[in-house]
Amino acid sequence: MVMKGRAFDLLVPPLTYAAALGFIAAAIQMLTVDNFHKSVQLTYDVADEYGLNIDGVGWYIKVCIDRTVPEVVVISFHPPERPMRTRAGIVKPP
Numbered sequence: 001m002v003m004k005g006r007a008f009d010l011l012v013p014p015l016t017y018a019a020a021l022g023f024i025a026a027a028i029q030m031l032t033v034d035n036f037h038k039s040v041q042l043t044y045d046v047a048d049e050y051g052l053n054i055d056g057v058g059w060y061i062k063v064c065i066d067r068t069v070p071e072v073v074v075i076s077f078h079p080p081e082r083p084m085r086t087r088a089g090i091v092k093p094p
Helices: 017-030
Strands: 036-041 046-054 057-066 071-078 084-086 089-091
Touching: 017 046, 017 057, 017 071, 036 084, 046 084, 046 089, 057 089
Parallel strands: none
Antiparallel strands: 036 046, 046 057, 057 071, 084 089
């Protein structure tokens, strides 16, 4: 599931909704424990933040994982606003 707003704002346009959804899904599948940045407490849940470089472009990805359903909700997907340190390296803003 991908939330509207911070997960789609920079992708649609220029991409179509379907192309953006495909790009986000492919990026989520690329994530490993080395891309983990930190966990953050939300109002009702805990979300995990990841930093990922794709073709030289940094991406900030915030997801909430519900293991009981199971379901992954993509809350944010956009270039980072500040550098993010991960085990895979630094993910920099544009």
